[in-house]
Amino acid sequence: MYDHVTRFPPFGRFKQVQRPRFIGEAGDRVKKTVSVAIGFLLSFLFIYLAFRNVDVKKMFSLYKGVNYVWLIPFFLVWLAELSFRALRWRLLLLPTKETDFKTMFKLVTIGLALNNILPFRLGEIARGTLAAKNYDISYVSVFSTILVERALDAIILFTMFATFSYYGNLSGGLLNYGNYFRTLLGFLIAALLTLAFSDEVLKIRLFSGFFEKHPKIKGLFEKAAMGVRCFHDFKTATAVIIFACLQWFMQILLFYFMARAFSLHGVIDIFKSMALLFTAAVAVSVPSMPGYFGNLEFALSRVMSLWDIPRDTALAFAGASHVFGYLIVTLLGVFFIYGMGHSLTGLLKSFGGGKKS
Secondary structure, eight states: EEEEEEEOGGGGGOEEEEEEHHHHHHHHHHHHHHHHHHHHHHHHHHHHHHHHTTTTTHHHHHGGGGGGGGGHHHHHHHHHHHHHHHHHHHHTTTTTOOOOOOHHHHHHHHHHHHHHHHHHHHHHHHHHHHHHHTTTHHHHHHHHHHHHHHHHHHHHHEEEEEHHHHHTTTOOOGGGGHHHHHHHHHHHHHHHHHHHHHHHHSSSSSHHHHHHHHHHHHHHHHHHHHGGGGSHHHHHHHHOOOOOOOOHHHHHHHHHHHHHHTOOTTTTTHHHHHHHHHHHHHHTOOSSSSTOOOOHHHHHHHHHTTTTTOOOHHHHHHHHHHHHHHHHHHHHHHHHHHHHHHOOHHHHHHHHSSOOO
């Protein structure tokens, strides 16, 4: 019921004082409530900005002319994208535990689905927790692979964006911030290399003394390094990078196939689809409501307006890309949740901040 806090009072004597725990819990709830409220407010702001000065009736009339046949490859590409995510995660976990593709596919989809439902990207925590329990793996080891995924995603995405922009002759927009992206890219690569070669880092005299004095920190560092231990094997490391590249290329194809559905393939080619993907990735990094509604529509439609695409068409395209992708992942994830013996209500209570009954 209480948290013990050690304070240093006058006259050089220590005294144990007690602080009611509910004060800290109330503060945490307030912070979470404020964060969620800010996210929703930003989403509503982006929705307003996206729909401002747009003929909504004309926008919705555009859906009558969509070639919905292209939603078939759109759906299949989403399945391929989830498969490459599962294959990559399986290889990242391989030094720690042998896993199976089927379960990895389900957990990856569940994580993304819960990200669409819960705030703060709690879907990542959910899939990591479920994987740790399912395979009896250390939580630190599991979540270290998820952190490596995010870092690797950023590295691959920045590299692909720079490459596609160069060969596609793209300019303006986010490309004006190339120096910032290169700095972040260098930092991420350095961090991954530090973890990948943690054994050598621990032998360096500058760090060895510190870790000897703090064995708990050393243990956490070693467990975190398990996330990149697969990079010690050249074939495995190559496969991880290839799967990461294929995963992001599938995301490019999603925008390309949706452009075909809207008969925009004469304007939006594979290179501009990459620009839309990068824009979407930056947009979802901004706090918002679960599902990132508003952020994506505003960002994508603004970029497409630079290519002289009418705003109503751009917004219809952005909305369709977002909603169809959202439905595919969320419905499939919920199906897997119940298929694995869980319930959506139970997971929402566990990871959404609700009280367990």
